[in-house]
Amino acid sequence: MPDDLSENLAFLCSHYPSIAEICRRIGINRQQFNKYLAGQSRPSRANMRRLCDFFGVTEAEMLSEPSQLRSLVAVRSQPLAAPELAGPMTHVERLLRASASLRRYEGFYFRYFYSFSQPGRIMKSFARLYHVDGRFYWKNLEPIREDGRGPATAINKYEGAALFLTNRIYIVEYETMQANCITQVTLYPSYHSRIGRLTGVQTGGPTRRGRRPGASLVALEHLGHNVDVRKALYACGLFRPDAPEIPEGIPRLVRNVIPDEGHVLEAEEP
Incomplete structure (x- = not known):
């Protein structure tokens, strides 16, 4: 029973x-x-x-x-009432006022990082940075597909906001189904005329590891403003580092290694 x-x-x-x-x-x-x-x-x-x-x-x-x-x-x-939002929004509004424009970074991206739950595999996801009324937002889709074979067994969906503070790009995203998981990404900006790749560090607490906090290097590959969304999503999934779907140089950029003389995980500029 x-x-x-x-x-x-x-x-x-x-x-x-x-x-x-x-x-x-x-x-x-x-x-x-x-x-x-x-x-x-x-x-x-x-x-x-x-x-x-x-x-x-x-x-x-x-x-x-x-x-x-x-x-x-x-x-x-239940949505929070205005008085309950007043305190937290004070801090959010201060950060929004301090943020510089991210207009040149708008567009679609492939996102690469070593999977927290599938050792040795690189997650390749599809993301978009866009603006509404001068504020910048982020969406990220993670199709779960082993080695690019067959249809995705599931798609993890994340949404959030992006800020440009003191020459660093910050993205805060949350898992939209239950809103009980937050990832924070810090990226180097690009100093080239073409965006190309952005690198940084992200933190989170994946469910399959018991939500133990973890950190990993991450790389974004700028795809431009006009892409075939269906084709891009089908190119995503979990891949071996040497798979043809993972561009040359990406495994090195996202390899999570703390050097002998180091004490923390730090990202290299691309």
Whole structure:
């Protein structure tokens, strides 16, 4: 018989396109997950932690009465009132006023970095930097496709904002499905007439690693303002560093190595 846990899991899963995508992103066997949903088995402590990390709830909330969890999710989904936004927006507005224009950086990009959850593979995603009313925004799509074969099994979607502060480009993005994961990217600007490549460092907490904070080097390849979006998305996925889909020089730019005399992960200028 299903219990509170299985009912809560089913409710949380209803916010995603498919069970298969959830299992892939968490790294849990589909058959085992189906047993959790049916109330036939309970997650181990490790798997419970991974489930809670992924759905953005505590273990106590996961095990609470279903009506209580639904109410909690509904409250978290409600838009904030103006008084609640006033404090945080003070800091956002100050940064926006200090930001220089990013107009020359607008357009589409391929984004490259070593995957946090698939060791040895480079993630190649598709992103866009654009402006609305003088503010600059960012969208990033990560089609999950092994070695460029076949249709994507899932697409991770991120949105955020971009700033140009003290000669560095900053991008803050969040995962749009649950809004429980933030990535912050810091990039060198380009001093060439053509943008070409941008390099930097990004931080985040991927779900398959238990949301342990991590950092990686990242490279952006500027594609211009007019691209075939469908073709660009089909070129994305997880690839070996020597795959033809990964341009020459990119593996070196995103290789995460701290030199013997170093103490922190630092990006080179391209």
